[in-house]
Amino acid sequence: MQLRVRALESILLEKEYIDPAALDELIETYEKKIGPRNGARVVAKAWADPDFRRWLFEDGTAAIESLGYGGRSGNHLVALENTTSIHNMVVCTLCSCYPWAVLGLPPLWYKSAPYRSRTVADPRGVLREFGIELPKDTEIRVWDSTAELRYLVVPMRPAGTDGWSEEKLAALVTRDSMIGTGLARQPQEFAR
Amino acid sequence: MNGAADMGGMHGFGAIGIEANEPVFHAEWEKKAFALNMAIGVANIWNLDAFRFARESLPPSQYLNLSYYGLWVVTLENMMLDYGVATKGEIKAGHAQAPVKKSKRTIAAADVANMVLCGSPYNRPAPGPALFKVGDRVRARNIHPKTHTRLPRYVRGHAGEVTRIVGCHVFPDSNAVNKGEDPHWLYTVRFDGRELWGEGSDPTVRVSIEAWEPYLEPA
Amino acid sequence: MNGGQDLGGMHGHGPVKPEPNEPVFHDDWEKRAFALTLAMGMPGGWNIDMSRFARENRSPADYLAMSYYQIWLAGLIDLLEERGLVAEDEIEAGHSLHTPKPVKRILSPADVAKTLHRGGPTERETNTAPVFKRGDRVRAKNINPPTHTRLPRYVRGHAGIIERVIGCHVFPDSNATGAGENPQWLYTVRFDGRELWGPDGDPTMQVSVDAWEPYLESA
Numbered sequence: 001m002q003l004r005v006r007a008l009e010s011i012l013l014e015k016e017y018i019d020p021a022a023l024d025e026l027i028e029t030y031e032k033k034i035g036p037r038n039g040a041r042v043v044a045k046a047w048a049d050p051d052f053r054r055w056l057f058e059d060g061t062a063a064i065e066s067l068g069y070g071g072r073s074g075n076h077l078v079a080l081e082n083t084t085s086i087h088n089m090v091v092c093t094l095c096s097c098y099p100w101a102v103l104g105l106p107p108l109w110y111k112s113a114p115y116r117s118r119t120v121a122d123p124r125g126v127l128r129e130f131g132i133e134l135p136k137d138t139e140i141r142v143w144d145s146t147a148e149l150r151y152l153v154v155p156m157r158p159a160g161t162d163g164w165s166e167e168k169l170a171a172l173v174t175r176d177s178m179i180g181t182g183l184a185r186q187p188q189e190f191a192r
Numbered sequence: 193m194n195g196a197a198d199m200g201g202m203h204g205f206g207a208i209g210i211e212a213n214e215p216v217f218h219a220e221w222e223k224k225a226f227a228l229n230m231a232i233g234v235a236n237i238w239n240l241d242a243f244r245f246a247r248e249s250l251p252p253s254q255y256l257n258l259s260y261y262g263l264w265v266v267t268l269e270n271m272m273l274d275y276g277v278a279t280k281g282e283i284k285a286g287h288a289q290a291p292v293k294k295s296k297r298t299i300a301a302a303d304v305a306n307m308v309l310c311g312s313p314y315n316r317p318a319p320g321p322a323l324f325k326v327g328d329r330v331r332a333r334n335i336h337p338k339t340h341t342r343l344p345r346y347v348r349g350h351a352g353e354v355t356r357i358v359g360c361h362v363f364p365d366s367n368a369v370n371k372g373e374d375p376h377w378l379y380t381v382r383f384d385g386r387e388l389w390g391e392g393s394d395p396t397v398r399v400s401i402e403a404w405e406p407y408l409e410p411a
Numbered sequence: 412m413n414g415g416q417d418l419g420g421m422h423g424h425g426p427v428k429p430e431p432n433e434p435v436f437h438d439d440w441e442k443r444a445f446a447l448t449l450a451m452g453m454p455g456g457w458n459i460d461m462s463r464f465a466r467e468n469r470s471p472a473d474y475l476a477m478s479y480y481q482i483w484l485a486g487l488i489d490l491l492e493e494r495g496l497v498a499e500d501e502i503e504a505g506h507s508l509h510t511p512k513p514v515k516r517i518l519s520p521a522d523v524a525k526t527l528h529r530g531g532p533t534e535r536e537t538n539t540a541p542v543f544k545r546g547d548r549v550r551a552k553n554i555n556p557p558t559h560t561r562l563p564r565y566v567r568g569h570a571g572i573i574e575r576v577i578g579c580h581v582f583p584d585s586n587a588t589g590a591g592e593n594p595q596w597l598y599t600v601r602f603d604g605r606e607l608w609g610p611d612g613d614p615t616m617q618v619s620v621d622a623w624e625p626y627l628e629s630a
Contacts, residue, residue, distance in 0.1 A: 004265055005221040007286035008228055011278050014288035018231040021301035026227040029308055031216045071311035076358070093200035093344055095244060096260070101311070105216055105226075109208045111260045113472065117202035120346060120399050121389055121555065129208045140397050144200065146342040147378055147402030148314040149358055193422040196475070203412040203557045204470050252423055256472035334609040338422050349568050390553045 035104035036175035038069050039152055042102055043178065044169035046079070047157040057081060060152065064102060074101020076149045080141070082180075087138050088153045089126075089180030091119040092145040099150035103178060110179065120144055130181045153177065155184040193245075193338050194345060196252035201346040201389070222261040229264055234299040234307065237275050241368035245340035246270055316375035318360040323377065323405055328354045330381055331411040332403060340368035343407045347399075350387050351411040355400065356380035363404055376404040412557050413564060415474030416467040420565040420608070441480040448487050454514035457490055459531055460587035464559035465489045535594035537579040542596065542624055547573045549600060550630040551622060559587035562626045566618075570630040571602035574619060582623050595623040 012018050042064055046053040056063040060077035064070055070077070077099060080088035092098065096111035109115050119126050123140045127133070134140070143151045155177035161169060176182025199205075217223045233240070247267040248255065258266060272278040282289050299307055324330055332347040342364050358378040366374035385397030418424070436442045448462070457465075466486035467474065474482065491497040494512075501508045518526060543549055551566045561583050577597040585593035604616030 001225075001259075001262055001265055002219070002221040003286075004269065005224045005228070007283055008265070008268060008272070009224055010287045011272070011282050012228060012232060015277065015291070017235050017237075017277070017298060018228065019298050019300050022231055022299045022304055023224070023227040025301040025304040026230045027217075027223040029304060030226065031223065034308070035216075071309040072307075073311065075311045075313040076315070078356075093346075094197055094342060095247070107211070107214050108218075108260060109210050112209060113199055113202070113205035113256065113470070114208045117199040117205050118208075120200045122394070123397055124394060126208060130210070136396070138396060140394075141382075142397065142399045144344065144399060144401045146344065147358065147361060147364075147404070149378075149380070149402050194420050195423040196421075196471075201413055201555065202471060204414045204468065204474070205472070206470060249423055251425065252421070253472070253476040255423075256470075257476055334607075335611070336420060336608045337611075345564070388553075389555050393555070 030100075030105050034100065036102075036173075036178065037170070038064075038067075038104070039099070039102035039175070039178045040170040040173035041067060041166070042069070042079075042152065043154050043173045043184075044166040046154055047161075047169050048164075048166050056154070064152075069101050072100055073097070073150050074099055076147075077101065078149055078151055080143065080151055080153045080180075082153060082156050084156070085137075085139060086141060087134055087180065088141045088143065088151075089119060089123050090143050090145065090151040090153060091116060093117070093120055094144075094146060097145035097148075097150065099152050101150070102152050103175060107175075127181065130176065132181070132183065153180045155182075158184050158186050160187045193248060193340065194336060195248045196250075196255040197248035198345050200344045217261075221265075225261045225264045225268070229268055231299055232268070235297050237277060238271055239367055239370075240312075241340060241362070241364040242370065243267060243271060244364070245368040246274070248340070314361045315359045316362060316373060318377065319375065322357055322379075324354050324357070324379060324408065324410075326354055326357060329411040330354055330379075330403075330408040332381070333407055333409055335407070337365060339365065341365050341407075343403060344401065346388055347381075347383060347401060347403075350383055352381040352383035352387065354379045355382045358402060361404070363406070365404075365406070376406055378402055378404050379408070381408070412464075412467060412559065413555060414467045415469075415471030417564050419563045436480075444480045444484045444487070448483050450518045451487060451491070453516050453518045453526075455490060455494065455496065456515070457494070458581075458586055460559055460581070460583040461589070462486060462490060463583070464587040465493075467559070533581040534578050535581060535592065537594060537596075539579075539596070541576050541598075543573045543576070543598060543627065543629075545573050545576060548630040549573060549598075549627040551600070551620075551626055552628055554626070556584065558584065560584050560626075562622060563620065565607055566600075566602060566620055566622075569602055569606050571600040571606065571619075573598050574601045575599040577621065580623070582625070584623075584625070595625055597621055597623050598627070600627070 013020055046056050056079045060079040064077055082088055093116045096106055098106040120142050123142050158172060172185040174182050174185060177184045247263055269283055329351060331351045332343060334349045358380060360375045361378040363374045363376045366372055380400050381403050382398050382400040385399060386393050386395060388399060466482050488502060492499060496512055498509055548570060550570045551562060553568045554562060577599060579594045580597040581592045582595040585591055599619050600622050601617050601619045605612040605614060607618060
């Protein structure tokens with residue numbers, strides 16, 4: 001693969017379709033700058049600020065844009081609310097659509113056949129592999145990203161976090177909890 | 193198309209392979225593969241729907257056995273050949289042999305941040321009123337286009353409820369084969385798990401998809 | 412199972428490639444794989460439904476990347492290992508390492524012709540009457556068992572007509588799991604091409620499948 005990529009890079013550079021410095025900037029952006037920390041900030045704010053929470057669920061795109069996030073794979077964003085009776089999970093069975101703007105690039109498992117094939121049919125089985133067992137009567141809502149709408153799961157706020165700053169709250173929000181394959185960390189875990 | 197990429201509901205792929213502390217990229221070449229695809233997108237030689245169609249058109253055994261970014265590399269090669277960006281000889285040689293004939297747009301490093309932030313919105317002015325409203329019961333049509341579609345096999349023929357009118361969006365089925373953006377009303381449709389997987393399946397599961405109006409009929 | 416083998420209606424596999432003067436076997440190893448599989452049926456103690464499931468029960472990525480006899484061989488190895496007849500380390504080493512498990516019978520050369528001639532008839536006696544008769548309109552149920560079934564995905568949920576009441580036959584869905592033969596009434600059901608493939612389907616085309624009673628409900 002390495003050789004094939006090098007060949008493509010050489011050809012495209014030589015034909016001046018791309019600027020080499022732009023390539024480095026793209027890599028830098030998605031490797032270091034854009035990542036789940038963005039989403040965690042969004043979730044933490046939704047936990048701490050009722051007005052923002054309302055806005056986020058009404059107009060996800062606008063709400064995240066107000067925090068400086070958006071654009072690529074975030075132009076059309078919908079936030080999903082996890083409650084005690086509803087648990088949301090996000091998948092793209094057809095390829096690997098994912099809310100890059102708030103979560104960065106997806107992990108390999110999200111893009112692979114086991115997750116893509118099983119999540120729409122057996123979400124509880126998939127959750128079990130992530131170490132999560134939900135109550136029998138919890139409604140599990142799976143969202144298959146077939147269009148350009150991108151989904152961000154807002155996990156439930158853990159108990160015992162009253163008065164916490166947004167920064168401290170953000171540390172409890174894991175990437176998996178924003179996909180729906182995880183839950184937010186508990187304060188006790190964070191203290192460790 | 194009913195291709196290998198249409199995986200919803202397939203059995204046999206095994207356990208989810210979770211890697212602790214997974215790096216964003218697993219190899220240097222993956223970074224390049226990613227960036228090359230992002231950058232060439234700006235040149236607007238092909239659109240994203242056409243790229244997805246090309247990727248899912250790979251022979252099933254290849255599609256299923258290439259790594260994630262391996263798919264991007266092979267698809268990029270194929271697109272470059274199909275759209276006259278490079279010849280087979282150039283790809284084999286690993287460098288350009290003829291100058292480019294078409295005019296091109298490129299992206300400079302300074303513009304990347306802006307490009308990422310702006311993204312590429314898919315909503316377009318509506319051609320007419322939406323056919324369905326929230327709460328309507330609709331059925332996913334039993335279509336089997338050989339070309340690109342975003343209606344997965346597992347929902348076709350099944351009935352669900354419209355839960356959101358997303359807006360009017362570029363229609364991938366048309367855009368992927370370069371027949372124009374042909375925007376249509378886009379809806380979120382929610383299906384009961386038992387409707388999709390049978391009576392004996394988990395009664396607590398609901399699956400939603402986004403579906404363009406041409407995919408739907410009243411139920 | 413919704414595995415790699417359930418190929419009806421799939422796109423992307425390319426043209427049918429008939430090979431002029433195709434030999435019965437393309438390689439020596441194929442002859443051995445074929446013969447080994449047939450010969451092991453008797454001592455192995457498995458039935459044909461189990462061996463079909465053993466072949467399809469793997470990642471679709473592997474199934475679609477393997478040749479026909481590679482799949483037979485993989486299925487045979489899985490059956491041998493499952494039943495403790497051969498161990499994984501013996502497969503690796505390429506010879507016997509552990510004491511063989513006693514088996515009831517093995518196939519002798521003298522019995523080959525007789526055994527092949529007898530085959531494996533699946534019709535069974537029954538006291539029950541068939542639920543459906545010729546001309547009845549039936550619908551294939553939307554079942555999605557992860558275990559063996561002979562109801563292909565492309566007919567599930569679709570309505571057709573009973574063309575023939577075949578008889579009472581061993582039910583593969585049961586037989587493959589070792590739950591017994593559980594014979595069921597078997598029917599030929601004919602579906603209109605457009606029912607299966609949508610309004611753009613060929614109006615002159617019909618597809619028939621042989622379906623056991625548990626697969627069907629009145630339409």
